[in-house]
Amino acid sequence: MEKVADWQIGALGTSQAKTWIEATFYIGLMATYRTTQQPRFLQHAKSWAKANQWTLGPREGNADDQCAGQTYLELYAIDRQPNEITPTCMQLDKMITVSQPGFGFKIWWWADALFMAPPAFARMGNITSNTKYFDAMSTMWWDTTQNLYDASSSLFFRDANYVQKTCPNGEKMFWSRGNGWVLAGLARVLEYLPQSHSDRSKFISLFTAMSKKLAMLQKPDGFWASCLTDAIDYPLPESSGTAAFIYGLAWGVNHGLLDSATFLPVIQKGWCALESAVDANGKLGWVQKVGKAPGPSNQGDTAPYGVGLFLLAGSEVLPLGGCTAQ
Template identity: 40%
Template sequence: MNRSTIFKTLTCFAFAAFSQAQDIEPKEVLEVMEEVADWQIENYEGLYSGHSKPHHPLDWTNGALYVGMVKWAAMAEDDKYYEWLKGIGEKHDWQLHRRKYHADDHTVGQLYVELYRKYNDPDMIEPTKEQFNYIMYHPAQTSLQWKTPYHQSRWNWCDALFMSPPVWAKLYNITGEKKYLDFMMDEFKATTDFLFDKMENLYYRDESYMGKLDNGTKIFWSRGNGWVFAGLVNVMNELDPNSKEYKYFLKIYKKMAAKLLKIQTPAGHWAMSLLGQDYYPTPETSGTSFYIYGLAWGINQGILDKATYAPAVKKGWNALVGHVTDDGMLGYVQPIGAAPGKAWPNKTEVYGTGAFLSAGSEVYKLYGGK
């Protein structure tokens, strides 16, 4: 082992020990969530990870932001965050994004349902219901194989399981119409049967990564599995815990949670290639935020053993907070991609903020917040 490797190893363990020692106070969770939310709103159209123009307000990137931001809005002391979110929906007539079948363009529907729950305005969800009804009665017949014709008309990449299924589950919950649940279950099961590795209890990003190795390890993208893990939670939140559908998702969730506990890095984050932390030492906060969100939720629900999982949540949350700048920017968010890559302390993305706010909403509860 050379000097550089020894230094990196010692630094990693020192940071891990420091993180473990830091107590988490509910008030401090609220404070950092507010800082991150406010910074993101002020820099909503900022270009922080190399793209040439701001994301469209209905794009999946912002849709993922809204999923976390609406959780923060429910915790904040005034309605200014709700008003900001409502203004986005009003400006775009409560429409989903441009592609009818593509899961990414459904993501903003999660926000619309949550705003409907607050304001009880049917106009907020009518376009989503109409579009999803069309999809149900004209279901895509495309293959789940990657790069086949019109392949992304179905959920053949793991990110999709965060983007679209929770919208279907929310519509089922608020309307009581089981057709939404049945459609979602059929498609979710098809995707899981195709992309879930039963040996590793993780999801391939898509078919193109199956059978490939990165430094001798299978390629399981951290944020990709984070999308899935958070998506499972967002779906289960809409279902009866005694239902067979809930139990289906719970089984996957528990398998993933156990795996994630084993592969968390000593520093508290998860490596961008989940099984290759020796080769991807750089922190990455979007995937890690989704894992902290999901694990803290499981403890709060009494699903995961607190003594077993709480240390991982504590270590992970402290690591995340350590990558928030003094002015509230969440750093080390991997730019848009589909595979393990790089992240930098001065680069961020709106979906990273959304993931962080989701994580904070459950960490706050876990440590006694009301």
């Protein structure tokens, strides 16, 4: 984790960009700090947040542009400086004010959004002890789920344009990273959603159903195919979706929602695969480029969002023993 985080910090250089691409990395960097307690990771995350004046992206209400708020909220939890969450709080409050029936799917119309924004609502609810954030998040989450979740497959379509699409083998098209965003988003929401919340059992049911299905779809090499239902036509490793799945599954085992005997072999095989995607310098490869559907990946392909998911996975895998011999 440290080697990969350090490589990505070096690769970003002086960039202070705060799109979902970079913001996902900083979410993973905070997980690395919590795991290692290395001050340099905390300092780098705080420097990035300060450079951005704790503001979200320019598209108000857009889930991708709210992703940065997750790191701001984690930093606020450490030192409780109000300016660190004020812009995020103002934007989430405005969304709650204008929310109406069906609003969730209008604003979170693609599966990726369920990682980018809902955890910020859940974390804000946890920090402020105000249930309005949990309630609004849940309502919007289930709006999106109603439209994109295929209950018969226990998987999500990326967006409404993919409901009727298939992979080359004729099976329904379920994108690996798209479903990875959802599973990882579920873990991050459940981390902070109160035990007493009326919808918590629904989130747990969705999380466990997806987890069971995904465990069945893991390839022998430990990765998941870019099209989850077509490993033949998508044979290459893909590390970003795999990292998201390993994070979610390991979080589920660590929090008692998933059976260790069933899922630990899946997690260990997947983490071994992810380690194999890291070169000697700490560069994570096999990350599918920015997209919205199954596609190719190459050994030299990397991206900050893939690294962020890798770091999240590592933070949950460490208590489970990491990579063991297969």
